[in-house]
Amino acid sequence: MKQEKTEHGSSAQPVVKPAHISDTDSHRLPEVRASRGTDPRQVRSAAALRQALLDLLTEKAFDQITVREICARAGVHNATFFRHHADKEALLNHVAQDEIDRLVAISFAHGYSHKGFLALCDYVAARRILWRALLTGGAGGAMREELMQLSMALAAEYSDYPTWLPQELSVICSTTLIVETLSWWLKQDEGEYSSEAVADIMHELVESAVIAPRRPRAGD
Amino acid sequence: MKQEKTEHGSSAQPVVKPAHISDTDSHRLPEVRASRGTDPRQVRSAAALRQALLDLLTEKAFDQITVREICARAGVHNATFFRHHADKEALLNHVAQDEIDRLVAISFAHGYSHKGFLALCDYVAARRILWRALLTGGAGGAMREELMQLSMALAAEYSDYPTWLPQELSVICSTTLIVETLSWWLKQDEGEYSSEAVADIMHELVESAVIAPRRPRAGD
Amino acid sequence: MKQEKTEHGSSAQPVVKPAHISDTDSHRLPEVRASRGTDPRQVRSAAALRQALLDLLTEKAFDQITVREICARAGVHNATFFRHHADKEALLNHVAQDEIDRLVAISFAHGYSHKGFLALCDYVAARRILWRALLTGGAGGAMREELMQLSMALAAEYSDYPTWLPQELSVICSTTLIVETLSWWLKQDEGEYSSEAVADIMHELVESAVIAPRRPRAGD
Amino acid sequence: MKQEKTEHGSSAQPVVKPAHISDTDSHRLPEVRASRGTDPRQVRSAAALRQALLDLLTEKAFDQITVREICARAGVHNATFFRHHADKEALLNHVAQDEIDRLVAISFAHGYSHKGFLALCDYVAARRILWRALLTGGAGGAMREELMQLSMALAAEYSDYPTWLPQELSVICSTTLIVETLSWWLKQDEGEYSSEAVADIMHELVESAVIAPRRPRAGD
DNA sequence: CTCTAATCGAGACGGTACGTCGCGTCTTACG
DNA sequence: CGTAAGACGCGACGTACCGTCTCGATTAGAG
Numbered sequence: 001m002k003q004e005k006t007e008h009g010s011s012a013q014p015v016v017k018p019a020h021i022s023d024t025d026s027h028r029l030p031e032v033r034a035s036r037g038t039d040p041r042q043v044r045s046a047a048a049l050r051q052a053l054l055d056l057l058t059e060k061a062f063d064q065i066t067v068r069e070i071c072a073r074a075g076v077h078n079a080t081f082f083r084h085h086a087d088k089e090a091l092l093n094h095v096a097q098d099e100i101d102r103l104v105a106i107s108f109a110h111g112y113s114h115k116g117f118l119a120l121c122d123y124v125a126a127r128r129i130l131w132r133a134l135l136t137g138g139a140g141g142a143m144r145e146e147l148m149q150l151s152m153a154l155a156a157e158y159s160d161y162p163t164w165l166p167q168e169l170s171v172i173c174s175t176t177l178i179v180e181t182l183s184w185w186l187k188q189d190e191g192e193y194s195s196e197a198v199a200d201i202m203h204e205l206v207e208s209a210v211i212a213p214r215r216p217r218a219g220d
Numbered sequence: 221m222k223q224e225k226t227e228h229g230s231s232a233q234p235v236v237k238p239a240h241i242s243d244t245d246s247h248r249l250p251e252v253r254a255s256r257g258t259d260p261r262q263v264r265s266a267a268a269l270r271q272a273l274l275d276l277l278t279e280k281a282f283d284q285i286t287v288r289e290i291c292a293r294a295g296v297h298n299a300t301f302f303r304h305h306a307d308k309e310a311l312l313n314h315v316a317q318d319e320i321d322r323l324v325a326i327s328f329a330h331g332y333s334h335k336g337f338l339a340l341c342d343y344v345a346a347r348r349i350l351w352r353a354l355l356t357g358g359a360g361g362a363m364r365e366e367l368m369q370l371s372m373a374l375a376a377e378y379s380d381y382p383t384w385l386p387q388e389l390s391v392i393c394s395t396t397l398i399v400e401t402l403s404w405w406l407k408q409d410e411g412e413y414s415s416e417a418v419a420d421i422m423h424e425l426v427e428s429a430v431i432a433p434r435r436p437r438a439g440d
Numbered sequence: 441m442k443q444e445k446t447e448h449g450s451s452a453q454p455v456v457k458p459a460h461i462s463d464t465d466s467h468r469l470p471e472v473r474a475s476r477g478t479d480p481r482q483v484r485s486a487a488a489l490r491q492a493l494l495d496l497l498t499e500k501a502f503d504q505i506t507v508r509e510i511c512a513r514a515g516v517h518n519a520t521f522f523r524h525h526a527d528k529e530a531l532l533n534h535v536a537q538d539e540i541d542r543l544v545a546i547s548f549a550h551g552y553s554h555k556g557f558l559a560l561c562d563y564v565a566a567r568r569i570l571w572r573a574l575l576t577g578g579a580g581g582a583m584r585e586e587l588m589q590l591s592m593a594l595a596a597e598y599s600d601y602p603t604w605l606p607q608e609l610s611v612i613c614s615t616t617l618i619v620e621t622l623s624w625w626l627k628q629d630e631g632e633y634s635s636e637a638v639a640d641i642m643h644e645l646v647e648s649a650v651i652a653p654r655r656p657r658a659g660d
Numbered sequence: 661m662k663q664e665k666t667e668h669g670s671s672a673q674p675v676v677k678p679a680h681i682s683d684t685d686s687h688r689l690p691e692v693r694a695s696r697g698t699d700p701r702q703v704r705s706a707a708a709l710r711q712a713l714l715d716l717l718t719e720k721a722f723d724q725i726t727v728r729e730i731c732a733r734a735g736v737h738n739a740t741f742f743r744h745h746a747d748k749e750a751l752l753n754h755v756a757q758d759e760i761d762r763l764v765a766i767s768f769a770h771g772y773s774h775k776g777f778l779a780l781c782d783y784v785a786a787r788r789i790l791w792r793a794l795l796t797g798g799a800g801g802a803m804r805e806e807l808m809q810l811s812m813a814l815a816a817e818y819s820d821y822p823t824w825l826p827q828e829l830s831v832i833c834s835t836t837l838i839v840e841t842l843s844w845w846l847k848q849d850e851g852e853y854s855s856e857a858v859a860d861i862m863h864e865l866v867e868s869a870v871i872a873p874r875r876p877r878a879g880d
Numbered sequence: 881c882t883c884t885a886a887t888c889g890a891g892a893c894g895g896t897a898c899g900t901c902g903c904g905t906c907t908t909a910c911g
Numbered sequence: 912c913g914t915a916a917g918a919c920g921c922g923a924c925g926t927a928c929c930g931t932c933t934c935g936a937t938t939a940g941a942g
Contacts, residue, residue, distance in 0.1 A: 041913055063283075066902065077915045082904060141361040165421065169404045173425065176400050177393060184389045201385065205393065209429030261892050261933075286923065297894045302925060479939065481887055503723070506928065517889045522930060581801040605861065609844045613837060613865065620836050624829045641825065645833065649869030701907075701918055726897065737920045742899060 046084055048074035050095050054133045061138030062092065089142070096134055096143060099127070104150050112161060112174070112206055117199035124182060125195050132186040135179070144179055151175040163210050174206045181205065266304055268294035270315050274353045281358030282312065309362075316354055316363060319347070324370050332381065332394070332431065337422045341415035344402060352406040355399070364399055371395040383430050394426045401425065486524055488514035490535050494573045501578030502532065529582075536574055536583060539567070544590050552601060552614070552646055557639035564622060565635050572626040575619070584619055591615040603650050614646045621645065706744055708734035710755050714793045721798030722752065749802075756794055756803060759787070764810050772821065772834070772866055777859035784842060785855050792846040795839070804839055811835040823870050834866045841865065 052073035056065045067088055071078050085091040106123055110116030124131045134143050155171040163170040185198050272294035276285045287308055291298050305311040326343050330336030344351045354363050375391040383390040405418050492514035496505045507528055511521050525531040546563055550556030564571045574583050595611040603610040625638050712734035716725045727748055731738050745751040766783050770776030784791045794803050815831040823830040845858050 039913065045914085067904085068902075078903095078917080079905080080914060083913075086904090088903095141365075164424075166404075169401065169421070172400050172404055173397060176396050177429070180392050180396050181389065184386075184392055201389070204384075205429050208432060209397070209425050212428060259890095259892060259934080265892080287925085288923070299895075299926085300893060303892075306925090479887070481938070485888080507930085508928075518891085519931080520888060523887080526930090528929095604864075606844075609841065609861070612840050612844055616836050616840050617833060617869070620832050621829065624826075624832055641829070644824075645869050648872060649837070649865050652868060699908080699916095699918060705918080727899085728897075737922095738898095739900080739921080740919060743918075746899090 042084075045074070045076050045080055048076055049081060049084060049091060052076075053091055053095055054130060057133040057137035057139055062088075062142060064138065092139055092142060093146075096139070096146065099130065099134070100143075100146055100150060104147070104154060107178075108154055108158070112203075112211065114199060114203045117178075117202045117206075118195060120178075121182075121185075121195035121199045121202070124186075128186065128190065131182070135183045136187050140183065144176075147179055148172070148175050161211065164212070165210060170210045174210045177205045177209060178202055262304075265294070265296050265300055268296055269301060269304060269311060272296075273311055273315055274350060277353040277357035277359055282308075282362060284358065312359055312362060313366075316359070316366060319350065319354065320363075320366055320370060324367070324374060327398075328374055328378070332423075332426055334419060334423045337398075337419035337426075338415060340398075341402075341405075341419045341422070344406070345415050348406065348410065351402070355403045356406050360403065364396075367399055368392070368395050381431065384432070385430060390430045394430045397425045397429060398422055482524075485514070485516050485520055488516055489521060489524060489531060492516075493531055493535055494570065497573040497577035497579055502528075502582060504578065532579055532582060533586075536579070536586065539570065539574070540583075540586055540590060544587070544594060547618075548594055548598070552643075552651065554639060554643045557618075557642045557646075558635060560618075561622075561625075561635035561639045561642070564626075568626065568630065571622070575623045576626050580623065584616075587619055588612070588615050601651065604652070605650060610650045614650045617645045617649060618642055702744075705734070705736050705740055708736055709741060709744060709751060712736075713751055713755055714790060717793040717797035717799055722748075722802060724798065752799055752802060753806075756799070756806065759790065759794065760803075760806055760810060764807070764814060767838075768814055768818070771818075772863075772871065774859060774863045777838075777862045777866075778855060780838075781842075781845075781855035781859045781862070784846070788846065788850065791842070795843045796847050800843065804836075807839055808832070808835055821871065824872070825870060830870045834870045837865045837869060838862055 049070060052070045053065070055073060056070060065088065067081055068078055070088070070091070071081050081091075085094060103120060103123060106119045107116055110119060133139075151174075152168075152171055155167075165173065181198065181202050185193060269290060272290045273285070275293060276290060285308065287301055288298055290308070290311070291301050301311075305314065323340065323343060326339045327336055330339060353359070371394075372388075372391055375387075385393065401418065401422050405413060489510060492510045493505070495513060496510060505528065507521055508518055510528070510531070511518050521531075525534065543560060543563060547556055547560045550559060573579070591614075592608075592611055595607075605613065621638065621642050625633060709730060712730045713725070715733060716730060725748065727741055728738055730748070730751070731741050741751075745754065763780060763783060767776055767780045770779060793799070811834075812828075812831055815827075825833065841858065841862050845853060
């Protein structure tokens with residue numbers, strides 16, 4: 001079973017991959033596989049690959065992109081790619097993981113507060129191009145999956161915030177709202193909406209949708 | 221450029237495909253492609269393929285599924301698949317399109333009212349297995365894309381409902397909330413939540429998040 | 441093993457084909473398979489097919505020709521073809537067999553005499569178009585094979601004519617020379633060479649090459 | 661128009677093919693296609709394929725042979741075949757071309773002399789198995805075509821030898837006689853006829869059939 | 881002049897081979 | 912060691928033709 005290794009399937013383990021590699025083999029992923037090497041060539045290759053992927057993501061869907069295409073763009077040989085990453089997906093993860101981690105960290109550092117959302121928006125705004133590639137480019141689906149999983153994990157520890165929704169659904173909804181809002185924002189022209197405005201929107205959305213106590217209603 | 225033809229890329233034209241029919245050998249899709257034929261064989265093949273896909277979707281991600289796998293499962297020859305559908309994606313569309321259309325129709329038939337959501341939930345509940353396959357199975361990403369696109373299109377005509385959000389974002393958020401809630405629901409054990417309960421949730425979510433006028437708040 | 445059923449392989453049984461057909465089946469080759477039917481429809485179809493093949497043979501090689509192509513040209517349905525002939529090859533045989541038989545008959549009716557060659561050339565000239573299609577068109581290889589086989593068979597009975605060559609080789613050479621000369625002739629503009637001239641050539645060729653007693657030579 | 665690409669059709673361009681090389685994945689023929697690579701793997705694959713074809717040619721007709729069959733026999737992957745050769749035909753050409761070239765060279769090095777024919781026969785005898793496969797195996801038709809074409813080309817330069825036949829026909833006849841004699845010879849048990857004997861036969865055949873001045877005859 | 885049976889048109893289908901494409905591995909040689 | 916270069920195994924793809932198989936709709940030609 002080879003094929004496409006999609007990103008949103010149930011099989012979407014975030015990163016690692018089983019490794020199934022006899023380390024008797026010399027030219028193989030050198031430890032943590034993720035650019036721990038300090039060899040300048042390694043660094044250059046890794047950077048080139050990352051950038052190439054981001055470039056391409058602005059042009060086409062993630063899975064329309066070929067490993068060899070990335071390599072060509074990066075000016076790097078095919079085989080070299082696989083010395084750095086097990087997969088197209090792995091590269092995407094490497095590109096995205098840190099960003100996501102930091103993003104999530106920032107978001108949760110302040111709880112579901114306006115300050116938190118503002119920090120988040122500022123952070124994303126500062127890396128607008130990268131995030132635009134990641135979210136609105138071809139990797140959108142994968143990124144959402146990824147963010148969702150992390151959010152679920154984090155939320156498991158945070159599980160005591162108030163919500164009128166079933167716990168799990170509340171996480172889904174808030175994450176989804178945040179991500180969609182971000183995606184929407186990044187599709188707008190820059191400057192159209194300020195970080196503050198978007199943070200406001202996010203805050204309001206999450207607050208009113210997920211957290212706010214159910215308003216009594218007469219029906220509709 | 222062949223490759224994966226993923227489902228969530230920018231290239232995800234909903235359905236049609238040019239059809240480029242040429243010769244006489246039945247070797248190309250028979251006009252409208254969608255079961256216009258009354259030939260019993262054709263009907264049987266088409267049904268078998270549809271069902272096979274749904275079966276497989278409960279087991280693995282959409283793009284881990286092979287055309288040949290579908291055929292094997294359907295007891296239909298490889299070539300026959302392509303006489304019916306141009307693609308794996310095309311088959312998915314055929315399977316999903318009617319459902320989606322009806323779903324959207326129902327949803328919009330009542331506007332964003334509780335009655336509408338209830339109809340929607342009832343409809344999905346009645347076809348729980350199918351929809352579970354579509355939404356929580358491997359085709360989830362594609363389905364969301366599809367639904368989003370249709371919603372956007374429909375919303376363009378409906379553009380006068382009240383929302384405190386930018387128009388476009390409001391559509392995104394409401395669609396997203398509905399779809400995510402549905403997905404979540406279908407992952408629960410059957411009977412865990414009633415259609416009414418879920419309709420309530422949806423209604424409340426959309427109402428409070430998207431439509432409700434911004435409540436004055438003291439801040440946080 | 442399906443594929444191409446070439447004509448010059450060891451598997452090139454002249455005509456018949458094993459039949460392997462349960463005659464419980466109604467729509468199947470109606471007896472001798474060869475147009476014994478007097479039904480005008482049948483006759484029309486058969487004629488159309490024959491002609492279509494000949495047409496096409498003037499344009500392309502025999503095995504570049506598709507059954508469905510023949511049918512299209514003949515204005516006859518695909519299935520109908522197979523009601524008449526088991527194969528593309530079978531059709532070719534039907535088209536060619538009578539001709540070949542008659543040709544060989546004529547040729548051998550007079551032995552290797554000038555009169556025999558003249559009769560042969562006259563006969564071919566009278567059916568120039570047909571024979572051009574058969575020999576210089578795409579079926580050339582097959583026809584040569586066919587002729588060779590028949591010649592060998594006939595020669596087995598005739599085995600007492602004088603030749604300085606090994607018996608078998610003499611048949612090969614004479615047949616080959618005749619056929620090649622015919623082919624060459626049919627490629628020339630009509631009227632360029634008369635039947636008599638070509639008969640002369642043939643006679644001379646066969647006579648001097650195959651039959652004539654070895655001349656004493658001084659060497660070369 | 662795909663299909664069979666037979667070997668004796670009018671479309672039998674000797675070798676080249678446009679080459680339409682484009683991308684970097686070695687997925688297209690490496691320039692001159694003919695074993696220019698020194699990579700041991702490439703060499704091994706190429707050799708294996710050649711040999712596999714020759715093996716199979718002793719067993720069945722050329723166009724009954726499948727590319728995948730050749731690959732299986734050669735222990736080489738399907739795709740690899742096409743990295744080396746565009747076609748089954750291309751492989752055959754590669755196998756045959758050198759041989760033919762050398763053969764023709766030898767033959768013409770001495771003109772139509774006895775010495776020339778002897779050299780030719782010796783050469784073929786030394787490679788009896790290969791030539792048997794090529795001439796009497798399934799590729800016979802193609803080989804004859806090929807040889808005929810080359811002979812015609814060469815003869816165009818040599819056009820001043822004496823013959824009582826029309827120039828073109830003389831080339832056809834002599835080539836045909838030589839090839840048929842060779843084929844016949846290779847079908848005999850080895851040692852049945854010596855190279856000298858066969859060279860004699862050839863010489864005599866060509867001499868008396870094509871070159872010798874027309875003997876005055878009384879008629880028959 | 882029907883009525884019955886053969887023939888045909890239409891076209892879906894199973895089947896086999898094709899030639900292409902992208903992935904990930906591996907070998908060789910270089911710096 | 913890390914790379915470039917690129918052949919290779921692998922396996923899915925989508926196409927092309929083949930010959931078979933319903934189905935009707937005609938259309939003979941025999942009663």
